[in-house]
Amino acid sequence: xxxxxxxxxxxxxxxxLMAALGRSGVLFFQAVWGWPxxxxxxxxxxxxxxIGVLSLIIIVVSGLFIGMVLGLQGYSILVGFGAEQALGQMxxxxxxxxxxxxxxxxLFAGRAGSAVTAEIGLMKATEQLSSMEMIGVDxxxxxxxxxxxxxxxxxxxxxxxxxxxxxxxGMLVGVDWLGVDEGSYWGTMQATVDFRADVINGMIKSVxxxxxxxxxxxxxxxDLVPTSEGISRATTKTVVYSSLAVLGLDFILTALMFGRI
Amino acid sequence: MRKQHWIEVGVxxxxxxxxxALIFLALRVSGLTLDRNEPSFTLTASFSNIGGLKPRSKxxxxxxxxxxxxxxQLDTKWYEAKVTMSxxxxxxxLLSTDTSASILTAGLLGENYIGLxxxxxxxxxxxxxxxxxxxxxxxxxxxxxxxxxxxTKD
Amino acid sequence: xxxxxxxxxxxxKIRNLHFSRGSRKIFNGxxxxxxxxxxxxxxxxxxxxxxxxxxxxxxxxxxxxxxIILAGEGDIGRMRRKALFRIRRQIGMLFQSGALFTDMxxxxxxxFPLRVHTTLHERLLHDVVMMKLxxxxxxxxxxLRPAELSGGMTRRVALARAIATDPQLMMYDEPFVGQDxxxxxxxxxxxxxxxxALGLTSIVVSHDLAETMSIADYAxxxxxxxxxxxxxxxxxxQDPAPEVRQFIEGLPDGPVPFHYxxxxxxxxxxxxxx
Numbered sequence: 001x002x003x004x005x006x007x008x009x010x011x012x013x014x015x016x017l018m019a020a021l022g023r024s025g026v027l028f029f030q031a032v033w034g035w036p037x038x039x040x041x042x043x044x045x046x047x048x049x050x051i052g053v054l055s056l057i058i059i060v061v062s063g064l065f066i067g068m069v070l071g072l073q074g075y076s077i078l079v080g081f082g083a084e085q086a087l088g089q090m091x092x093x094x095x096x097x098x099x100x101x102x103x104x105x106x107l108f109a110g111r112a113g114s115a116v117t118a119e120i121g122l123m124k125a126t127e128q129l130s131s132m133e134m135i136g137v138d139x140x141x142x143x144x145x146x147x148x149x150x151x152x153x154x155x156x157x158x159x160x161x162x163x164x165x166x167x168x169x170g171m172l173v174g175v176d177w178l179g180v181d182e183g184s185y186w187g188t189m190q191a192t193v194d195f196r197a198d199v200i201n202g203m204i205k206s207v208x209x210x211x212x213x214x215x216x217x218x219x220x221x222x223d224l225v226p227t228s229e230g231i232s233r234a235t236t237k238t239v240v241y242s243s244l245a246v247l248g249l250d251f252i253l254t255a256l257m258f259g260r261i
Numbered sequence: 262m263r264k265q266h267w268i269e270v271g272v273x274x275x276x277x278x279x280x281x282a283l284i285f286l287a288l289r290v291s292g293l294t295l296d297r298n299e300p301s302f303t304l305t306a307s308f309s310n311i312g313g314l315k316p317r318s319k320x321x322x323x324x325x326x327x328x329x330x331x332x333x334q335l336d337t338k339w340y341e342a343k344v345t346m347s348x349x350x351x352x353x354x355l356l357s358t359d360t361s362a363s364i365l366t367a368g369l370l371g372e373n374y375i376g377l378x379x380x381x382x383x384x385x386x387x388x389x390x391x392x393x394x395x396x397x398x399x400x401x402x403x404x405x406x407x408x409x410x411x412x413t414k415d
Numbered sequence: 416x417x418x419x420x421x422x423x424x425x426x427x428k429i430r431n432l433h434f435s436r437g438s439r440k441i442f443n444g445x446x447x448x449x450x451x452x453x454x455x456x457x458x459x460x461x462x463x464x465x466x467x468x469x470x471x472x473x474x475x476x477x478x479x480x481x482x483i484i485l486a487g488e489g490d491i492g493r494m495r496r497k498a499l500f501r502i503r504r505q506i507g508m509l510f511q512s513g514a515l516f517t518d519m520x521x522x523x524x525x526x527f528p529l530r531v532h533t534t535l536h537e538r539l540l541h542d543v544v545m546m547k548l549x550x551x552x553x554x555x556x557x558x559l560r561p562a563e564l565s566g567g568m569t570r571r572v573a574l575a576r577a578i579a580t581d582p583q584l585m586m587y588d589e590p591f592v593g594q595d596x597x598x599x600x601x602x603x604x605x606x607x608x609x610x611x612a613l614g615l616t617s618i619v620v621s622h623d624l625a626e627t628m629s630i631a632d633y634a635x636x637x638x639x640x641x642x643x644x645x646x647x648x649x650x651x652x653q654d655p656a657p658e659v660r661q662f663i664e665g666l667p668d669g670p671v672p673f674h675y676x677x678x679x680x681x682x683x684x685x686x687x688x689x
Contacts, residue, residue, distance in 0.1 A: 039530075049268040053275045092290050127514035134473050135528045135576075136503040138496075157279025164282035167290060190292025192372075194317060199286045 024219040027140070031148045031218070034141035043146040051112035051147070051214075052154030056161070058111055059104055063162035066099060067091060067169025074170070075178050084178075088185035089192045091170035096193060096202045097258070100163035102250050105209035108155060109242035113217035116147055117238040120221025121231040129222075144218050148211070155210020156203050163202070201257045208249060213242040300350040301328065302388040306362045307341040312373045312398025314364055319374040320346045327352060330375065346375065357382040363396035373398055424486055426451045426584060426616050427472065432481035434464070434471060441467055443640035444481070449584075454610050454617045456631035456648075458624065459638050460662065465620040466511070468637075469586050472618070473508060474499040504532055507577035508586045513569035515561040521548070521572050522557040528579045547575040551605060567598025571605070578609060584616050585609070591623040599623075603630055624663060628652075636662055 036043055074090045120143060123129050129139045167189075174180040193199065217238045224234035308314075311333065320328040328348035336343045359380030364373050377392075386392070425448040434442040441464040449455045457465055470476045471483060474491045483491040488502050515524050525544045529535055535543065548554040551571040561569060570590065577585060587606060591599050607630040610617045621627040628634065628648040636643040636651065636659055644651060644659045651659065660666070677683070 045272050046268055048272045048275070053271045056275060056278075096286065096290065126517070127510045127512050128516055130470075130475060131508065131510050131514035131573075132516075133475060134503055134506065134508040135531065136500050137528075137531050138500060154275075157276065157282070160279050160282035160286060163290075164285045186289065189290055191319070193291040195287055195291040197317075199283075199291050203283075 020223070023223060024215070027144065027219055027222060028148075028215055030140040031144040034138065034145045035149070036141040036145060040146070043142070044149055047146045047150035048154055051108075051116065051150055052158065055108060055111045055154070055158060058107055059158045059162050060165050062103065062107055063100070063165035064169040066103060066162075067095065067166030067171075068173045070094060070099075070166070071170035071173030071178070075174055075180065084174075084180050085184035086188050087170070087174045087180050088167075088187070088189035091174070092167055092189040092193050093198065095163045095166045095170075096198050098202075098250070098254070100159045100166060101202050101205040101209060102246060104159045104162040104206065105155065105213055105246045106243055108151075108158060108210070109213045109217075109239055109246065112151070112154075113213050113238045113242050114235045116214065116217040117221040117224075117235050118231060120144075120147075120218060121224045121226070121234055124222065124224065125226035125228075125231065139222075144222065147218050148214050151210045151214025151217075152207065153210075155213070156206045159203065159206035197257075201253075204257075205250065205253050208253065209246050212245050212249065216242045216245065301347045302350055302353045303331070303345060303347050304356075304386060304388075304390055304392055305343060305345050306375075306392040306395050307336060307339070307343050308362075308364060308395050308397045309341055310397040310400060311342045311344065312364055312366070312400060314342075314344065314373045314375070314398065318372065320348060320377065321374060322352070322377045322379070324376075327377070344375070353388060354385050355379075356386045358384045358386055358390075359394055360386060360392055361394035361396065362392045364398035366399065425449055426486050427618075428482075428484040428486075430482045430484070432471070432483065433479045434467065434476070435479060436467075440640050442478075445637065445640070445642055447635055447642065447645075449616060449618055450633065451616050452610075452614065453632035454607065454619060454630055456627045456634040457618065457620045458622060458627060458634060458636050458662070459643075461622060463637050464640070465622075465637070466588050469508065469588050469618070469620055472586060473503065473506060504528075504580060505583045506586065507580075507582035507584070509570065509574050509577050509588060509590055511589045511592065513561075513566075513573040515564075515569060515573055515576070517561050519561075520557070521553065521559050521561070521564070524561070524572060525576045525579050528576065532580055544579070547579050548572075550578070550609065551575045552601070565598075567594050567601065570594075570598075570602060574602075574605060574609075578613065578615075581613065582615070584618070587617065587619045587621070589621055589623075590619065591621060591626050599626060606630055624665070638662070 070091045071087065074087050075084055078084045078086055078090065120129075123143065129143065132139050132142060171182070171185055175182045175185050220234040220238045220241070224230045314330060314333065316330055316333060318330045319326050320330065328346050330344055331347045332345040334343045334345075335341075356377070357380045359382045361378045361380065363376050363378070365376045366373055380394070427447075427449040429445060429447040432442050432445040432447075433440075445468075447457070457468060459465055467476065471478055472491065474494060478492045481492075485491055485502060488494075488498075491499070491502070494502070515521075516527065519527065522544055525547055526540055529540055529543060533540075545554055545557070548557055551574050553568060553571055553575065556564065556568065556572070561572070564572065574590075585606075590602050590606060594602060603626045606617060606619060609615060619627055619631065628651070631648055633646070634648055634651055635645045638658060643662075644654050644656060646654070652663065654660070654663075
C-alpha cells in the first residue's frame with residue numbers, strides 16, 4: 001500500500017511539474033508575441049534600466065575581481081612551465097568562453113531575476129495584475145513582455161562588459177604587478193581567441209541565459225501563490241532554478257559549440 | 262517626465278558601454294581585422310605528420326602571418342595529412358613552385374604553425390596548387406627515440 | 416414598445432452556474448439577473464465565493480458549467496481572449512484592495528485606462544481625469560502616490576479609475592469593508608450617485624448588510640453555492656426563512672453553523688491523540 005501511495009504521489013508531482021512547464025510555455029509565447037503596442041519602447045526602456053543599468057555595478061566589480069584572480073592564478077600556474085607570456089590567452093579564453101556568460105548570468109539571476117519575481121508577485125498579490133486585466137490591458141503585454149525583451153537585450157551587453165573588464169583586470173595584475181610583457185599579453189590573446197568560435201559563441205550563450213533567467217523570473221512571479229510566503233518562496237525558486245538552468249545549459253551549449261575540437 | 266528622461270540617458274549609456282565592450286572583445290581580444298573577407302587563394306600541402314596543427318593555425322612567411330589553415334583531411338591513399346591553407350591574394354603568382362612548407366613550433370611548448378620558405382624556380386604556384394616540398398612536425402618523442410637509438414649504435 | 420422590451424432584458428443573465436475550485440464546490444447551479452440601471456447587491460457570509468462570482472463575470476475564471484450572458488455580447492464564459500479584452504472596456508471593477516498601480520501617481524492611475532483605450536489629446540485627458548477625480552472628491556490628491564493615501568481614499572481613487580472610460584457596468588468587490596464610518600458613508604453615497612448620474616448598472620458584492628441594503632434596488636443572498644433568497648431589500652427584511660433571518664439579524668449560530676465542520680468535540684477531547 002505504501003508503495004502504491006508513494007507511486008501516486010510521484011505521479012501527482014510529475015503531473016504538477018508538467019502543468020507548470022505547460023503554463024510557463026504558454027506565458028513565454030504569449031509574451032513573445034505580445035510586444036505592447038504604442039508605449040512599447042518606453043516600457044521596454046524602463047525595464048532595461050531596471051534590470052540592466054542597475055546591475056552594472058555588480059557586473060563591473062565582479063568582472064574586475066574575477067579577471068584579477070585569473071591573472072594571479074594563471075600566472076602562478078603558467079610560470080611553472082615558463083609560459084607566463086600565455087597569460088593573456090588563458091585569461092581571455094576562460095572569460096570569453098565560460099566565466100563571463102556564466103558568472104554574469106548567475107549574478108543577473110540574483111540581482112535582477114529575484115527583483116523581477118518579487119515585483120510581479122507583489123503586483124499579483126495586490127490585485128494590480130487582475131485590475132489591469134479588467135481595465136482591458138493584457139498584463140502579458142504590459143508587464144511580462146517588456147521584461148522578457150529587456151533581459152534578452154541586457155544580458156549579452158552585461159556579459160560583454162564583464163569579459164572586457166575582466167581582461168583588463170587580468171592585465172592589471174599580470175602586466176602591471178607581475179611583469180608579464182604587455183605585448184605578449186595581447187599577442188597570445190589575439191593569436192588564439194577567435195572571433196566567431198569564441199566571442200560569438202560566448203555571446204550566444206549569454207543571449208540564451210538572459211532569456212532563460214528572465215523567463216524563469218517572470219514565470220515564478222506570475223504563477224506564485226499571492227501571499228507573503230508565496231512571494232518569498234518564488235523569489236528563492238527564481239534564483240535556484242535560474243542558477244541550475246544556467247549551469248546545466250552551459251554544459252550542453254559548451255558541448256555543442258566546443259565539443260568537437 | 263524628467264525621470265523617464267534619465268532612464269533613457271542611462272539605458273543609452275549602458276547600450277553604448279556594452280557595444281564598446283563587444284568591439285573591444287572583437288578587435289583587441291580576438292584580433293579580428295575588418296578586412297577578414299579580403300580575397301585570398303588556396304594552396305594545399307601533404308605532410309606525413311602534422312603534430313598539433315589545427316584549422317585556424319597561422320601560416321607565416323619570413324615570420325609574417327600571411328594566411329590561415331582552413332582544412333585538414335586524412336589522405337587515405339598515402340596516409341598523409343592533406344592541409345588546405347588560405348593565403349593573402351597579393352602573394353598569388355609570387356610563390357615559386359619549389360616553395361617549401363614546414364610545420365614549426367612557437368617556442369618549446371607553443372602552438373604549431375606552418376612556415377613557408379620561397380625557392381628559386383621561375384614557375385609560380387597558382388590557386389589550388391600543391392606545395393611539394395614539405396617538412397613534417399618535429400615530434401619530441403621521435404627525436405628522443407632517434408637520439409637514443411643513434412647513441413646505442415655508437 | 417421595443418425600447419422598453421430591450422430595457423426589460425437584464426444586462427447580465429446567469430443561468431445554472433457551476434464552479435468548483437479543486438474539490439471544493441463554490442457554486443452549485445446559481446441563477447441571477449442584473450437589470451439595467453439598477454444597483455444589484457449580492458450578499459452572503461464570507462467564503463461563499465462572492466469575489467469568485469465577480470471574477471467569473473469579468474471572464475478571469477471560466478465556469479465549469481452554465482452560462483453568463485452579457486446582453487448583446489453572448490456568453491462570457493466561452494469568449495476568446497481577444498473578445499474578452501474588448502468587453503472588459505465596458506466593465507469597471509473596484510477591487511477590495513483598490514489595486515492602484517503603485518508605480519504611478521493618482522493622476523496617472525486614473526489616466527491609465529484612458530491612455531490605453533483612447534487617443535485623447537493630453538489637455539483633454541487632463542480635464543477628463545480631473546473630472547473623474549472631482550466626482551470622488553479627490554481632485555486635490557492628483558499628484559500623490561498610492562502609498563500616501565488612506566484606505567478610503569485609495570478606494571475612491573480606484574473608483575475614479577474604474578469609471579474613467581465610462582463603462583456600462585460597474586462591479587464592486589466589498590467596497591465598504593474595513594472603512595471608518597465617514598469613508599463608509601462617502602463610498603455608499605458614491606456608489607448610488609454614480610450609478611444614477613452616469614446611467615450605470617452596478618453589482619455590489621458585500622457582507623455589509625445595512626449599507627448595501629440601503630442603496631440596492633434588488634438583492635441576492637447566497638450561501639453554500641446556492642441562492643438562498645432574492646428580492647427587493649424590503650422584501651428580504653420580511654423574509655421568514657431561518658437562513659435569511661440568521662444572516663440579516665447577524666445571529667452567530669443557526670442554519671449557517673458557527674463551527675467549521677469537525678468531529679464531535681467530546682471525541683476529540685476524550686479520544687486518543689491522533
